[in-house]
Amino acid sequence: MHPSSMNYEILIIGGGLVGAAAAVALKRQGRNVALVEIRPPETACAFLENGWDARIYAVSPANQAFLQSLDAWPSESRVQAVRRMDVRGDNGGRIEFNAADAGVPRLTSIIENRWLLAALWRQIRALGIPVITEAAASLATDIQTASLTLQSGAKLTAKLVIGADGAASWVRAQAGIAVKETPYAQHGVVANFRTELDHGGTAFQWFAGGDVLAYLPLPGRKISIVWSTGEPERLTALAPEDLAAAVTEKGGGVLGTLSPLSPAFAFNLVLRRPETTVAQRVMLIGDAAHTIHPLAGQGVNLGFGDVIEFARISRHAPDAGAHQLLKRYAQNRLEPVRTMQLGCDGLFRLFGTQTLPALPWLRNAGLNLVNAAPLLKHRLIKHAMGL
Ligand SMILES: Cc1cc2nc3c(=O)[nH]c(=O)nc-3n(C[C@H](O)[C@H](O)[C@H](O)COP(=O)(O)OP(=O)(O)OC[C@H]3O[C@@H](n4cnc5c(N)ncnc54)[C@H](O)[C@@H]3O)c2cc1C
Secondary structure, X not given: OOOOEEEEEEEEEOOOHHXXXXXXXXXXXXXXXXXXXXXXXXXXXXXXXXXXOOOEEEEOHHHHHHHHHOOOOOOHHHEEEEXXXXXXXXXXXXXXXXXXXXXXXXXXXXXXXXXXXXXXXXXXXXXXXXXXXXXXXXXXXXXXXXXXXXXXXXXXXXXXXXXXXXXXXXXXXXXXXXXXXXXXXXXXXXEEEEOOOOOOOEEEEEEEOOEEEEXXXXXXXXXXXXXXEOOHHHHHXXXXXXXXXXXXXXXXXXXXXXXXXXXXXXXXXXXXXXXXXXXXXXXXXXXXXXXXXXXXXXXXHHHHHHHHHHHHHHOOOOOOOOHHHHHHHHXXXXXXXXXXXXXXXXXXXXXXXXXXXXXXXXXXXXHHHHHOXXXXXXXXXXXXXXX
16 A cells, blocks of 8 residues: 655655665654555564564664664563684684773674564554555656656656665666675675584684684574575585584584574675665665675674764755755765675685685684784774774
């Protein structure tokens, strides 16, 4: 159901984590917002409480505070605080980060996709934000307005269309924005496991032979893993017990023997850089605007950063889609996004290169060097926390 011809201030296409957060944040600022989402998520407790979602995020403290300000932070019983990170290279290198050293209670929070999405969508419903579940057919803009025509022929107009429709963004294509895609020739394999030993709120990461494996703690004796690898089928084709054994072995048995808790899924990993994130009466946020390698767990954090920045600069703007405002958004987000993309890409390439004989020594010595430099470590922690 949808109104046949409606006018809004802001029309958001895509109600994933980033689009949903934008809808709530901008509505709370008094904007007349509507959301187009072809697959609204399930929010019923019976669905949420049935097992553990293998899609999880490490949400930075800055973004946690933002989500809490929107009343969209799920129950702490489904959130695991990370108090320590233990990162190991492929030749004896090691770096550790402790929340206590940084004087903070947690470095980041691990949270399941479906719980966070449900918390945001409950706010969308509580605020009465109109949700259109029909697919769009075309998008046209002029200097004053953006017009979205739905497949039924109904027309929606707005001062601004926000494309939050993910990595393969339809809005981006409709706006004629080209995107540079650099595949990593890797997939991220994700799955959940029960652990034999207590993780104590520690996140582990191993760089090994081009692969990157992360153990991310969940509440209780449970972890979620992201294993970035060029041979995902080798892992997803395994029986659950055999995959658990492979993940136990790759992690050196650091949490004892693992046992399976969920099926494994594989995601294709691609670095995406659109030529711009704005066009006439259109802007992009979240994965529509950028994707990165998941090794630093920063993808959705960057997306929430887009929302926070736009909400900040547009707060008192009479016209939410004004050219100067969109230009400012694009400029302000360029550096943080590029820095994170380049940082993750650089780290991936540094540990992925197997052909230069001196490199394994150099990269592991680099980790140990940073580990021994408290000031540098402190700065790295603050940066990763979004502070
Ligand atoms: C293996 C892996 C691990 C990751 N781990 C982390 C992590 O630990 N921390 C982190 O910060 N990030 C992580 N990420 C990145 C994170 O998953 C993404 O950055 C985030 O999900 C992007 O959210 P989004 O809302 O922009 O896009 P999406 O989640 O893709 O949402 C897009 C929405 O738009 C809708 N849609 C699409 N097309 C249309 C259309 N035409 N009309 C209407 N609706 C439409 C879709 O149904 C969907 O709901 C990881 C990614 C991978 C692959």
